[in-house]
Amino acid sequence: MSTKLSFRQKVHLAREDAIVTAVKRLLADKGFDLMTVDEVAAEVGIAKASLYKHFPSKEALAAAAMVQVMDSALAESARLQADAGLDAGARLREITRWTLRTQLAGEMPTLPSENSSLRAALLAHEGYMTRLMDLSDRLGEWIVQAQADGTIDPALPPEVVLYTVFARACDPVVGFLKAGGRHDDAAIVEHVMRSCFGGLQTRPPSAA
Template identity: 65%
Template sequence: MLLAREEAIVAAVNRLLAEKGFDAMTVDAVAAEVGIAKASLYKHFRSKEELAAAAMIRVLDRALAQIDLLGADAGADPVAQLRAMTRWTMQLQLAGEMPSLPAQNSALRTALTSNKVYLDRLMLVSERLGEWIRAGQLSGRLDPGVPPEVVLYTMFARACDPVLNILKASANFSDEQIVEILLSTCFDGLHGRSQANAVRAIRAS
């Protein structure tokens, strides 16, 4: 019962973080969404920052589950797997389920960098993706000139890419189109997929 209640709290936090962001999310709003008193929240979590950390841990766990799913196929192409994870991330954002935290809030940063569980999950995700990145660079399908951690951070950054929300707000593209366009700009660059395809075709011949 306690765990179910806490899951309901974290789910509400997750949704509100996605909709409003950390600064604009109020603890009152969380309490209202869960349907309990604000003071009751503080019996489960000691601060607003801890609420946010719990939401981040939850989403990292979902990411790990997705990684496991993709990793089950032993013969899969690592770059295709990285692309699939980036797609998953964007779809989560489009669905309004990706919590967004400010990069500059120092109280929040302190809370996160001293949260063992959060750091542990973050490292797990990084290591799993790191293996695919290394394999992709060895095969030459990822630019070996880009440091592996830059590839990792670039993928993480897709989770909060403002371009996605701008395109959604413009209402000129379907969600599927947005995802495909941004996957293209991320992996193939603005210079274009035509060039990457051309190289692939030439190498294949």
């Protein structure tokens, strides 16, 4: 890969980045089905036909946004991996916290529900699937390690833990609490973290 880019190419990439940023925000706000390409064009400030010169379809638009989110998540996971002061359990908690903060910031596109034209497009999108598997592998290692360490319940199958962490990205509890207006963002994150990792039941005073 050359790092030397012509002015034209830089402008091109900057525009595509502006488009993807708008798509991310709209996806987080309304979801794929309710987001219209007209809205995206309006938010970016260009004509709809110009959008289609950059991305061939609405699905490709959304996939590009999902790839960018995956890259953010992978970057965050790399930071946590590099932090030698954290054990596997702490890394899992911190990536979950990052997920909740990202959702609260309105930057977490809602994942595709089971039946959606987006779902098929994402499954066929090589870049997205590679990143999803990389992230799953890294979190999977943390989970197995944390279960060996005794910080994550070994009675839960690892995929249950993985899906539960992933699901925080679209946890409706976050939105409900935000809409209620009785808690600030930090409190919402801590409440959801406590219910997720500690459970709803009362915990006996921990030996640890």
